[in-house]
Amino acid sequence: MNLPLAPQTLAKPRERVFASHLTLYISVVLVAAVASYAVWARTRSIFSCPASGYSADRYIAYCGGANYGDYEHGAFWFNLEHALDFASEADVLFLGTSRMEKAFSTTATADWFSAASARYYLMGFSYGEHVSFAEALLGKMHPRASVYVIDVEDFFDPILTPPAQTVLYDPKAPDRYEGKQFWQQVQQRVCKTV
Template sequence: MRTAIIFASTLAGLVALTYAAWATLPGLDRRVNHITQAQRPPGPDYYLAHDRGGHVDHHVLYHGTDAEAIDNLKQADILFLGTSRMMFALRSRVLAPWAQAYGLTYYALGFGFRDGDAFVLEMIRKHDLRPKLVVVNVDGFFGRALSTWAQRVVKDSPFGARKRFWEAEFGHESRRFVHRIIPNWIDLYGRPGFPFGNEFIAYRSRVDGVWSISPWPKPSMPAPSQDFGVEPVGPRIGDPARAFKAELDRRGSRMILTYVPTPEDAGGNPVALGELLGVPVVGMDVDGLTSHDGSHLSEESAAFWSRRLIQDLTPYLPPPGPR
């Protein structure tokens, strides 16, 4: 009883403070509306992928709980692989018209939690994926064991995956409703002293797997291209990279490497890896890019990098038609 009274008193106090703020802070209502609208899916072809530090798309794609997404994944001629840095960098508005012009389909099969080759290999084998072309962002991709989250995903049942998805959906919608009454002040104004404090919401396209990010903060620092020189590739990265390519070769898929510029490199020399594996490297040496958080590209730079990627990738495109 005492706990309920404390909760009710706290809630009433927050509501009172909120309405006082609404009366005194100019533009608060507009800002709240902007945040709550931005946290909605951009269209019916999107599902919730990430909310408040929890990734849902691992479960959806691994367990195949969304039939449309899995069908498009299996039919894709081109797979784009990488960690969240690749997912921030790929933009549908750039990729979609390009792929359509060449009669090809693509799918972005990247994940958060820095999950790389180990989890993606699980996905490729589980769904028997056989794309014509696989483009890998090497930064932090090879030599990655399953993250703690990915281990949980693999152990979960399809029922557990669906349960987690609906819990995330209901939780997200409930927060949106409550924040319309009692706004999340961190969403509105950030954390004092923490420049990258706001948590992002990501919806994932069922059509091409690309993330739609909200909010996408403004750029705060440069993301320069790297001079990798002749740094050799050690066995920690080289051995799993060879094994990954061998798996793709058995499936009739060609591998191409790329590198999304970032202020904080996570390991993997694309030039040396390309020589080791005997595969092309594209999308390198893109200058003038920026990051919003010290790791991922800003929105404008992501579109710019995507345009450079498809420009370099076009000469290697497979012909349209059956595999």
């Protein structure tokens, strides 16, 4: 028995099929977008670096994520982490590269200065920073240190590294480094909870 089907009968299932396919398509696109952003964040942003070093007096100075890189130059120059304040109050100020900073970031150094009742600050910079940036920074911070320990390896070459040039001369640098500071706060919160 052949019965003619009314046009309304066929239209309803087609609309439902189209709507379910559209919903599926949008869901797949959204999941792909979120997943690709997560991969990008994990490989190219601050989230590519471990968040284990944060404390009241520590932040991430450099992260190898391609879209993050240097933070310490801006943290000092724009006093984002109150680094200038802390460095200005030190009795002994260490100047040099990040290698010097790493070498003296030990319990033995902290214990020695604690026993001597002296405050110290490790002002070492990545990129093998030189005297030109240190001189500008010291002029800005007016330190009260009575002893300076300087890692002299290439320190007195009058060169400005790319991060130093950025903080000194790029008008967009303050916003860029404040953004990096914001993302460190986000990373710290996210990594503590996840």
